[in-house]
Amino acid sequence: MIVVMAPEGLENRHRMDEPAPEDKTQAPGLSVCVIAYNSGPTLRACLASLAAQTFTDFETLVIDNASPDAGDAAIAAEFPGVRLVRNQANLGFAGAGNQAARLARGRWFVLLNPDADADPDWLAELVAASRRHPGVKAFTSRQLMADQPGVLDGLGDVMSGYGIPYRGGYLGPDPGDTAEGEVFSPCGAAMMIDRALFLDLGGFDEQFFCYGEDVDLGYRLQLAGEPTVVVPRAVVRHVGSASSGGRKSEFAVFHGTRNRFWVVAKDTPALLLPLVVPLHLAAVVYISLRRPNRPHAGLVWRAFLAAMKGLPQVMRSRARVQKGRRVSAWRIARAMTWDPRDLTGRRPVIRPLRPTPPGGA
Known part of the structure; x- marks a missing residue:
């Protein structure tokens, strides 16, 4: 395991010490980032699920976001090959996500919450989707409730005309392997994005610190004309808000x-x-x-x-x-839902895929 000590203080977040760059010809296809903060046993299940992936051309980065409990670093040490970054200040999900994107070496940047564990073919399904849709640069997963396998945690993020985003299908019945389609935004708990695009867009907005930074990123993808595709065959099981005390904390x-x-x-x-x-x-x-x-x-x-x-x-x-x-206000309006029943019922909103040229929108 490679351990990186990041300097203390937010002013140093862009000047982190890190291992000497490895041979770029050997760079992995994917860089999977797990941002941990007092994650405990859920982190072990998360990393074990990554170790069991059928697709193996990826690296794993664990950002220990200044956890008061030293257990997260100890758990990461159990898994050979994990690159552990130990922050001396909590950068929030947004800051740590940007930090990971700069340290990553893969073309694709993948985020997985420490309280989520992935099915063995999760990465394989995301990669397969990227090959089916070569013009798409952002993908999101089908998330199930960890303690209720037949219940959805989310099927892509939805933006309502009320400016209230929500995870599509949250706490509804799992529809199973449905058709792929466009959603408004990826969910940061289990997503894959072209790393160069992520960095070009400025990554996550660090002013947000935590919560909503993924929807903000998804909105900026919409404004740039870059679609997000939900891949129902790419399945993770999510506890949800395990590090922040729950949804109602x-x-x-x-x-x-x-x-x-x-x-x-x-x-x-x-x-x-x-x-x-x-x-x-x-x-x-x-x-x-x-x-x-x-x-x-x-x-x-x-x-x-x-x-x-x-x-x-x-x-x-x-x-x-x-x-x-790069797109009209009308196109943004059509990507949102204006039906109040969608918001009150947290209904998924998945639209048919629009033709996208191989180079992007």
């Missing part, structure tokens, strides 16, 4: 609420803003007033204030993103 609610607003403000084309922003605010109020969510109403308000505080930086990012937009 204060951490998850705060960052999820704040970052959803930032996605709307940053990525929505100008022609759609007058419609999406009021719908988004109305949806947040409605969701907050529902009986199960009322205990978090104050937290949601604090998240909104934090979103306003960070808005100037978001708007600077918006200017760059919108300047590079």
Whole structure:
């Protein structure tokens, strides 16, 4: 196992010590990154599932994101060939993901959550999909609930016209091996993207820290005319929010609420803003007033204030993103769902594949 010690402090995140570059002619086809933070036993199951993959032309990077518990590094040491990076500061999922992309050597950059374990043919199915669709540069998986194999955790991420993203089919019945198609965004828990494209787009937005950075990336893929394809045969089993205390933890609610607003403000084309922003605010109020969510109403308000505080930086990012937009606002609107029943029922939205030239959109 190769161990890299990253310097302390966020200001050093782009100047990390790392092993001498290996012969690029021997670079693997894929670089699989696992970002760990107090992941415990789920990390062992995750790495064991990678060790059992039928497709073997890949490297595994584990980013220990300054876990207070030393157990994550010890678990990574159990698996020969794993490249372990031990951060001295928590860079969040976004910062650690970007760090991994810079350290990776494969053409394809693959993310797998430490609380997810993959079927043995997971990588093989993603690679096969990339060969079937040579013009597509982003793929996402079929995610099942780890403790309920017949229940979906997600089948691609969906963006609603309310500016509320969700995992398609979450907690619904697993439809099995359905047809491949385009979804709005990959889910960061189990995705594959062309690494050069990821870096060209600026990677994850590190202002987000955690939650929503994958949807923001997916939105920027949409704006660039780069489709994301869901591969139902590529299956992982996901615990979900194991490192952050669960979906209803204060951490998850705060960052999820704040970052959803930032996605709307940053990525929505100008022609759609007058419609999406009021719908988004109305949806947040409605969701907050529902009986199960009322205990978090104050937290949601604090998240909104934090979103306003960070808005100037978001708007600077918006200017760059919108300047590079390659598709019409109408095309973005068609990639979203405007049916409120999709949002309330968390229904998957998978559209037929559009012809894409081999070089991309």
